[in-house]
Amino acid sequence: MTPMPESDRMLLAGARVVTPEGVLDGGRVVVEGGRIAEVAPPPAGAPESAASESAAPGPASLDLTGHWLVPGFVDIHNHGGGGGSFTSGGAEDVLTGVRTHREHGSTTVVGSMVTGELDDLARQASLLSELVEQGDLAGVHFEGPFISPCRKGAHAEHLLRDPDPADVRKLLDAARGTAVMCTLATELPGGISSVRLLAEHGVIAAVGHTDAGYDQTREAIEAGATVATHLFNAMPALQHRAPGPVTALLEDERVTVELINDGVHLHPAVLELAVRAAGVDRVAFVTDAMDAAGFGDGGYRLGALDVTVTDGVARLADGTIAGSTLTLDKALRRAVTVDRMPVEDAVRALSTTPARLLGMSDRVGAILPGLEADLVVLDDDLRVRGVLHKGEWVVDPTG
Numbered sequence: 001m002t003p004m005p006e007s008d009r010m011l012l013a014g015a016r017v018v019t020p021e022g023v024l025d026g027g028r029v030v031v032e033g034g035r036i037a038e039v040a041p042p043p044a045g046a047p048e049s050a051a052s053e054s055a056a057p058g059p060a061s062l063d064l065t066g067h068w069l070v071p072g073f074v075d076i077h078n079h080g081g082g083g084g085s086f087t088s089g090g091a092e093d094v095l096t097g098v099r100t101h102r103e104h105g106s107t108t109v110v111g112s113m114v115t116g117e118l119d120d121l122a123r124q125a126s127l128l129s130e131l132v133e134q135g136d137l138a139g140v141h142f143e144g145p146f147i148s149p150c151r152k153g154a155h156a157e158h159l160l161r162d163p164d165p166a167d168v169r170k171l172l173d174a175a176r177g178t179a180v181m182c183t184l185a186t187e188l189p190g191g192i193s194s195v196r197l198l199a200e201h202g203v204i205a206a207v208g209h210t211d212a213g214y215d216q217t218r219e220a221i222e223a224g225a226t227v228a229t230h231l232f233n234a235m236p237a238l239q240h241r242a243p244g245p246v247t248a249l250l251e252d253e254r255v256t257v258e259l260i261n262d263g264v265h266l267h268p269a270v271l272e273l274a275v276r277a278a279g280v281d282r283v284a285f286v287t288d289a290m291d292a293a294g295f296g297d298g299g300y301r302l303g304a305l306d307v308t309v310t311d312g313v314a315r316l317a318d319g320t321i322a323g324s325t326l327t328l329d330k331a332l333r334r335a336v337t338v339d340r341m342p343v344e345d346a347v348r349a350l351s352t353t354p355a356r357l358l359g360m361s362d363r364v365g366a367i368l369p370g371l372e373a374d375l376v377v378l379d380d381d382l383r384v385r386g387v388l389h390k391g392e393w394v395v396d397p398t399g
Contacts, residue, residue: 008033010391013042014065015377018347019367029069031373034391039367062397064377067385070347071366072107072374073328074354076181077141077229077258077286079112079302081293081327086111086137087303089291091127098136099394100294101287104327107374107389108355108364110180111137112288114303115144115155118167122174132178138358139180142171143229144303146194147209148185153234154314154322155209156304163194172201179203180358183229186220187212199224204357206258209234210245217248221255227357230288231257231274233265233321250277256357258286259349261334262326264313268338280345284354285331290314290323333382343382 009032017027019039026042080086082100084093094111101109111128113121121142131137144155146163161167163184172179181204184191198205207220208229213236228249236244249255257278259271265288266274275283287293290302292309300307300314307314307322314322328350335346355365364374377386377397386397 009037009060011061012064012069012375013061014063015067015069017069017367018071018344020352023344026065027069029367029375031375031388031391034373036367036369036371036373039369064397066380067397068343068378068380068382069367070343070376070378071351072364072376072387072389073105073332073350074108074138074358074360074365075101075106075287075289075328076110076138076284076354076357077112077143078106078109078289079114079323080291081289081295083291083295085291085301086128087113087116088124088301091131093291094128094131095136097291097293098131101289101327102389102394103384103387104294104329105332105376105384105387106287106328107376107387107394108138108358108360110139110141110358112141112143115147115152115159116303117159118145118161118170121145121171125171125174125179126176129174129176129178137178138360140175140178141181141183142179143183144209146182146184146188146191147234148188148211150211151185151209151234151236153209154302154305154307154316154320159304162188163190165190165193165197168194168197172198172203181206181227183208184220184225185210185212186223186225187216192219192223195220195223195225207235207245207249211236212245214243214245214248217245218252221248221252226254226256227284228255228257230260230265230286232270233260250274253282256282256284256353258284258288260288260324260326261285261331261339262324263334263338264321265324271339275339275341275349280341280348281353283349284357285328285335285346285349286354287326287328287331288323289326293325293327295325329376329378329382329384332378336382
């Protein structure tokens, strides 16, 4: 990382700054002590093509004219990257994945696991919890083993189990207060009781890898489920006489829906349908990335299963999609260039909404005074040119 200047104060000026109130063209953001100290429009009468005089080249200022400045991305569903796995790797493997996604703009990342033996999951949760306590991860997400064999996706069927609240509690205890989400097939025996248990402990109950119908999903939402794990994927399709979980999850204002916007998991028309139905404030773009993200094609393991990545698409031997190789900067570019979303709407889905979901909106997810200086500099083509994490450059835009 590049340290802050000796003054511990830096002015970023001239960019199109995406704030919760809109876009400040030629805006000014002051960073001090690792936090955002000030957000302001350009000085009156300042030339459109340049930052103010106080942003003249110098160790404490940076002219970002012609660039976007957006809040760091918040990924609530991520299994690894850069060759490092959150699901089975050691601490260095996990940190490799964190660094990889951070370099692509994801300054806040939840470590997600996949189905495994209960004791193995508990041990991995304990390891991940230490990295949460150190500030490297934002929390732990259990995706499995409490999911439907009918909708298992890239999860080992022989390791699946019903969501017995005692087993759910064992994993929560292993995570030592760092668990933020658990994905369940809530129609299974113990599912509704487990949703209530999670809600009581302040952990998000997410409906996913489910074979539930519409009414069963409604029951789970009433019990406290508030997230749809990668909506449309690994759940029954929407049908005119069987609306299924998709309709129940989209129609309820209490539910935030995850969408994997990589061009593989969802057709653009389906993504547009979901955004229109839920509203952008209830959409969280996620990667569902496995360790090949930011690393390349080849053979990998995802939990207990072998995965082959070809042309950036991860699949099991039978052709089942196995997570993704997505990074959130790519999801942003696709949202704007393919899905025709305004940049500020895409930023809400990448940063603001997931931060709120995690209860972290007082720290990250927006460009506001007092929040951590987690910022991403994008060029006019929406490619990452700089990443600031807690006031330190992970990717230096001047380099």
